[in-house]
Amino acid sequence: MGVQIGSNVKDPERIRERRQQIVEAAVRLFSEKGFHKTTTREIAKASGLSNGALYEYVNSKEDILFLVCQHIHNEIARQLDIHLTDADSGAAKLRRAIEGLFAVMQRMQADVLLIYQEAKSLPRPYLREVLRQEQRIVEMFEHLLQEGVKDGTLKVSCERIPLLAHNIVVMGQMWAFHRWALKDVSFEQFAELQTSILMSASGAVDAPLE
Structure with a gap:
C-alpha cells in the first residue's frame, strides 16, 4: 500500500470533497508562487476553509503537495484510459494513447511542470510514491507495446520496450518542459511529428517517418 495521508475526519466522502478543494487551490497557488x-x-x-479546518484533512503543506502530485498523475492516467478501446489493435491503441498523452500534457502543462519543480521538496517516502505513480504511466505504454508485438502490429524487440515506453512519456512531457523554446511550433505540428517518430520507433508498419 502507498502513502496514506491521515485525517481527523471519519467520513470518506467528506475527506474526498475537501481534499479536492484543497488540491485545486494549491495547484493555482503553487503554480503562481x-x-x-x-x-x-x-x-x-x-479553498474556502479556515486554517484550522484545513488541518482536519492534512497534517502539513508537504501532505498537500503530495496530494497535488497524486491528483495530476491520476488525471493523466484517466485521460489515457479514455483514449483506449478493446476493439483496437495494439498499434492503434498505442497511437491513441500517445495522442491522448500529448493532449493531456498540452492541457496540463503548468501541472506537469509543478511536479518536476516542486516534488524535490517532498519527504523521501512521498517522493518514492510520486515516482512510483509516474512509473505506472510508463508501464501503461509498456503493456501497449507488448500487446502490439503480440498481435503483430508492432515490430520492436522486447528488450527495447522499457526504454521506448520511457521515451514516449518524456517526449510527451517535452511540450511542457520546452514550450518556451517551441514558440514557432503549433501543438498540432508537435503532436503529429512526435507521434510519427514514436510509432516508427515502435515498428508500426503504417507509420512511416515523414
Whole structure:
C-alpha cells in the first residue's frame, strides 16, 4: 500500500470533497508562487476553509503537495484510459494513447511542470510514491507495446520496450518542459511529428517517418 495521508475526519466522502478543494487551490497557488512561498493559510483561504479546518484533512503543506502530485498523475492516467478501446489493435491503441498523452500534457502543462519543480521538496517516502505513480504511466505504454508485438502490429524487440515506453512519456512531457523554446511550433505540428517518430520507433508498419 502507498502513502496514506491521515485525517481527523471519519467520513470518506467528506475527506474526498475537501481534499479536492484543497488540491485545486494549491495547484493555482503553487503554480503562481511556488511551493515554499505559499503558506497553508493562503491555501486554506483559497479553498474556502479556515486554517484550522484545513488541518482536519492534512497534517502539513508537504501532505498537500503530495496530494497535488497524486491528483495530476491520476488525471493523466484517466485521460489515457479514455483514449483506449478493446476493439483496437495494439498499434492503434498505442497511437491513441500517445495522442491522448500529448493532449493531456498540452492541457496540463503548468501541472506537469509543478511536479518536476516542486516534488524535490517532498519527504523521501512521498517522493518514492510520486515516482512510483509516474512509473505506472510508463508501464501503461509498456503493456501497449507488448500487446502490439503480440498481435503483430508492432515490430520492436522486447528488450527495447522499457526504454521506448520511457521515451514516449518524456517526449510527451517535452511540450511542457520546452514550450518556451517551441514558440514557432503549433501543438498540432508537435503532436503529429512526435507521434510519427514514436510509432516508427515502435515498428508500426503504417507509420512511416515523414
